[in-house]
Amino acid sequence: MKVLRIPAGIYAANCYLIYSEESKEGIVIDPGGDVDDIVAQIEKLGLDIKYIILTHGHADHIAGVEELRDYTKAPVAVHKDDEYLLKDGDSNFSNHMAMGTVEFEADILLNDGDIIDFGGLTAEIIHTPGHTPGGISIKIGNNIFTGDTLFAGSIGRTDFPRSSYKDIIRSIKERIIIYPDDTIVYPGHGPSSTIGTEKESNPFIK
Numbered sequence: 001m002k003v004l005r006i007p008a009g010i011y012a013a014n015c016y017l018i019y020s021e022e023s024k025e026g027i028v029i030d031p032g033g034d035v036d037d038i039v040a041q042i043e044k045l046g047l048d049i050k051y052i053i054l055t056h057g058h059a060d061h062i063a064g065v066e067e068l069r070d071y072t073k074a075p076v077a078v079h080k081d082d083e084y085l086l087k088d089g090d091s092n093f094s095n096h097m098a099m100g101t102v103e104f105e106a107d108i109l110l111n112d113g114d115i116i117d118f119g120g121l122t123a124e125i126i127h128t129p130g131h132t133p134g135g136i137s138i139k140i141g142n143n144i145f146t147g148d149t150l151f152a153g154s155i156g157r158t159d160f161p162r163s164s165y166k167d168i169i170r171s172i173k174e175r176i177i178i179y180p181d182d183t184i185v186y187p188g189h190g191p192s193s194t195i196g197t198e199k200e201s202n203p204f205i206k
């Protein structure tokens with residue numbers, strides 16, 4: 001499998017393009033904007049995008065969804081507890097951000113433990129609430145995409161309505177850092193890391 005990080009949108013949330021080199025099938029995680037850049041990569045690589053998966057419903061991660069869905073015809077998946085964020089520009093903060101109101105409906109509502117197959121790869125949905133109620137991490141092989149739950153050396157904000165510091169710490173400790181030390185962490189902002197590095201040096205989980 002291949003992972004391509006495309007910092008997208010004015011807030012530079014990490015959009016990830018994950019695909020199989022053999023089957024040319026892939027998924028997009030968190031298209032937060034700059035859909036032209038995302039589409040250019042899809043076309044260059046000749047990919048067939050099977051799903052658009054959202055780690056959570058905040059505007060900086062979802063602002064490009066409708067445009068990308070129009071182009072790829074791929075269904076949009078979000079955890080059921082974050083569905084409300086997609087439908088409400090106040091709750092997802094887009095009403096107060098430069099991109100303007102972002103409101104749309106998901107095609108698939110996810111639950112913890114759901115499996116999404118594409119191109120010979122398997123994505124496992126891990127419910128990791130705290131930053132938002134329906135935040136997820138997505139595990140594909142030796143890689144985990146952690147959204148705004150776990151960053152390299154930091155964690156997501158929990159000062160929003162319906163955020164919970166207690167929940168995010170529990171999500172990270174009980175559902176993310178349980179994987180082998182060499183598991184690669186791909187966060188929603190900033191550079192990648194590994195589970196081993198975060199266990200050793202992240203001040204929030206030491």
Ligand SMILES: [Zn+2]
Nearest residue numbers: 056058131148
């Ligand atoms: Zn967020």
Ligand SMILES: [Zn+2]
Nearest residue numbers: 013060148188
């Ligand atoms: Zn974010």
